[in-house]
Amino acid sequence: MSADASTARGLKMPEKGKAKAKGKGVPIWRRSPSLVIGAVIVLATCVVAAFPSLFTSQDPLALNPKEMLLPPSPQHLFGTDNFGYDVFTRVIYATRLDLLIGVASAGMPFLVGSALGLVCGYYGGKFDAFMMRVLDVFMAFPFMVLAIAIVAILGNGVTNLIIAMWVVSWPPYTRLVRAEVLIAKGSEYVQAARTLGYSDLKIMFRHILPNVISSSIVYLASDIVMCIMSAATLSFLGLGVPSPTPEWGAIISGGKGFISTAWWISALPGLVMVVVGLGFSLLGDGLNDLLRTRD
Amino acid sequence: METLRYVLKRVLQMIPVLIVSAIAIFLLMRLLPGDAALATLGDKIDPEVYAALREEMGLNQSLWTQFTVWVFALAQGDLGTSVIYKIPVAGLVASRMQVTVLLAVVAVVMTVVIALPLGYLAGAKKGKLPDVVVRLLALLGLAAPSFWVGLMLLIVFGVRLAIFPTSGWGKTMGEHFWSLILPGFTLAFASIAVIIRNVRSNVVEVRNADYVSFGRSKGLSAWAISTGYILRNALIPTTTLLSMRIIGMLSGSVVIENIFGLPGIGSLLVQAVTGRDYAVVQACVLVFVIITLVVNLLTDILYTTLDHRIKLGGNEA
Numbered sequence: 001m002s003a004d005a006s007t008a009r010g011l012k013m014p015e016k017g018k019a020k021a022k023g024k025g026v027p028i029w030r031r032s033p034s035l036v037i038g039a040v041i042v043l044a045t046c047v048v049a050a051f052p053s054l055f056t057s058q059d060p061l062a063l064n065p066k067e068m069l070l071p072p073s074p075q076h077l078f079g080t081d082n083f084g085y086d087v088f089t090r091v092i093y094a095t096r097l098d099l100l101i102g103v104a105s106a107g108m109p110f111l112v113g114s115a116l117g118l119v120c121g122y123y124g125g126k127f128d129a130f131m132m133r134v135l136d137v138f139m140a141f142p143f144m145v146l147a148i149a150i151v152a153i154l155g156n157g158v159t160n161l162i163i164a165m166w167v168v169s170w171p172p173y174t175r176l177v178r179a180e181v182l183i184a185k186g187s188e189y190v191q192a193a194r195t196l197g198y199s200d201l202k203i204m205f206r207h208i209l210p211n212v213i214s215s216s217i218v219y220l221a222s223d224i225v226m227c228i229m230s231a232a233t234l235s236f237l238g239l240g241v242p243s244p245t246p247e248w249g250a251i252i253s254g255g256k257g258f259i260s261t262a263w264w265i266s267a268l269p270g271l272v273m274v275v276v277g278l279g280f281s282l283l284g285d286g287l288n289d290l291l292r293t294r295d
Numbered sequence: 296m297e298t299l300r301y302v303l304k305r306v307l308q309m310i311p312v313l314i315v316s317a318i319a320i321f322l323l324m325r326l327l328p329g330d331a332a333l334a335t336l337g338d339k340i341d342p343e344v345y346a347a348l349r350e351e352m353g354l355n356q357s358l359w360t361q362f363t364v365w366v367f368a369l370a371q372g373d374l375g376t377s378v379i380y381k382i383p384v385a386g387l388v389a390s391r392m393q394v395t396v397l398l399a400v401v402a403v404v405m406t407v408v409i410a411l412p413l414g415y416l417a418g419a420k421k422g423k424l425p426d427v428v429v430r431l432l433a434l435l436g437l438a439a440p441s442f443w444v445g446l447m448l449l450i451v452f453g454v455r456l457a458i459f460p461t462s463g464w465g466k467t468m469g470e471h472f473w474s475l476i477l478p479g480f481t482l483a484f485a486s487i488a489v490i491i492r493n494v495r496s497n498v499v500e501v502r503n504a505d506y507v508s509f510g511r512s513k514g515l516s517a518w519a520i521s522t523g524y525i526l527r528n529a530l531i532p533t534t535t536l537l538s539m540r541i542i543g544m545l546s547g548s549v550v551i552e553n554i555f556g557l558p559g560i561g562s563l564l565v566q567a568v569t570g571r572d573y574a575v576v577q578a579c580v581l582v583f584v585i586i587t588l589v590v591n592l593l594t595d596i597l598y599t600t601l602d603h604r605i606k607l608g609g610n611e612a
Contacts, residue, residue: 137315140584144546145564149580152568153326222437229440233550236442237565252443256554259446259461260454267450270443277438285434 035286041279049096058086060093060246069262079264081254091269094246098228101158105165105227106220113173114216120174121181122204135171143168147230151239161240165227173216180212214291221284225277248273309588316584321362324573375574384578394464394559397471399544401479406486414494415526421499429491436488441547445481445554452477462556478555482547486540493536497529538594542587
């Protein structure tokens with residue numbers, strides 16, 4: 001049994017061998033600086049999300065009518081808003097929620113969408129044809145239009161926001177994985193596994209999946225950012241996280257009415273989003289360099 | 296002839312997708328909590344008036360009857376009447392359409408004009424300073440949320456420098472274009488980043504291809520090589536991506552029209568969803584779906600004219 005498995009694995013060795021030869025002896029920060037920078041930013045974001053109280057001593061929900069609309073200062077790094085909330089503190093505390101929304105929103109479509117792509121690509125036939133038409137219908141709706149409709153039906157709130165993201169973001173994973181499975185199906189290692197009499201399930205998950213999942217993983221990194229952005233966008237439109245819960249989109253939206261008097265309410269939290277987004281994008285780029293040996 | 300048959304086949308294929316989408320839109324709207332009659336009456340609710348209004352709107356009939364009534368009217372070009380605006384939906388949507396379409400056109404033109412040269416520059420100077428700068432800018436473009444970019448542009452160019460209007464879209468054609476510059480750029484922002492990255496990697500790939508070396512050895516000018524050989528071939532994958540971005544821009548327009556106070560179809564949709572204006576939501580979503588399908592079709596046709604190796608209707612997966 002184990003000997004058989006290693007034979008089947010041996011057939012995909014050349015690919016792995018190439019990747020190793022390419023990066024032999026070269027430290028990872030030289031091979032992919034974007035991966036390292038991205039990982040550091042993402043890790044830092046996770047630390048902020050896990051321990052927000054380490055980075056600010058104030059309470060994100062403490063109303064302070066005496067200190068309304070104050071410009072940035074050492075006491076209030078990002079200034080205060082029209083309720084006297086400390087904007088910096090709210091941004092820090094929002095990190096956990098936004099990260100959670102991003103990971104939860106992208107995680108489920110990643111798992112379900114990829115699995116669906118695997119099954120569709122592997123078995124083909126009527127189910128595949130049907131699923132592709134379903135995909136067509138989903139892709140015919142502009143992302144935000146569908147998300148708005150779903151949030152309108154389910155109502156505001158974090159859970160409903162995440163559900164809306166699930167509904168709109170699975171198709172790309174299915175497409176990506178299906179396309180790669182169609183190619184992998186004809187390759188030698190799959191034929192070898194078939195000849196050895198492995199079950200479909202085993203071939204799909206043990207042999208094909210590890211070889212086709214990399215594009216899905218690369219897409220996941222960028223999808224997490226897209227989900228954070230989309231969720232923030234919905235909150236910005238007043239269709240997402242209800243106030244006064246600190247959330248990046250909602251905080252920026254709160255400054256909408258004060259663009260001529262208090263620019264900092266919208267401007268500075270957005271900068272934080274840019275940095276976090278940059279981190280995930282760099283991480284995705286780096287993973288792309290590392291996982292796909294094409295170029 | 297071949298092209299015509301292909302187009303016809305594709306149009307026929309669009310019909311089932313359209314029908315299923317129409318059913319999905321209809322059912323989605325009926326799943327919304329509250330109903331149109333309730334939303335129209337607002338806070339003061341007289342049970343009798345409410346019942347009469349429900350009857351008048353046909354809300355007491357079965358879902359199936361409501362659906363057939365809607366579809367039959369739709370087939371005759373009647374999209375119903377808006378409960379908020381009290382005017383026919385067809386006229387309302389048509390008047391809002393021009394704003395969104397014009398906005399998308401401005402955004403696409405900006406994307407192409409800005410992204411193609413920058414992407415080409417980065418690809419041609421791979422690893423040198425221009426490449427590093429352009430790639431960094433593109434990464435920033437990807438990371439910045441568009442609603443934030445819109446607000447920042449509004450703060451700097453609308454409020455501080457007061458060059459552009461902060462809301463609305465004026466009355467004359469000139470004013471329309473002027474007030475679409477900031478929203479157009481906001482809408483284009485993310486696409487510019489995506490297209491730059493795509494053009495760059497395509498140029499890098501193509502520039503070392505055999506046929507380019509062959510062109511060089513034939514003694515063709517650098518300009519002829521970069522436009523006729525490199526750019527032409529590098530742009531084929533970009534075309535598909537651009538069309539996907541146009542569909543993405545439809546999503547973006549919903550938010551951006553909201554920020555810049557533009558009377559487009561996206562802002563109409565948000566308004567109609569909150570006001571439970573069924574007929575308007577159905578019409579708006581249907582319009583978005585149709586535009587998406589048409590853009591996809593046009594892309595595929597354009598794709599084949601750019602690359603003669605692709606046969607029409609060859610292998611469709």
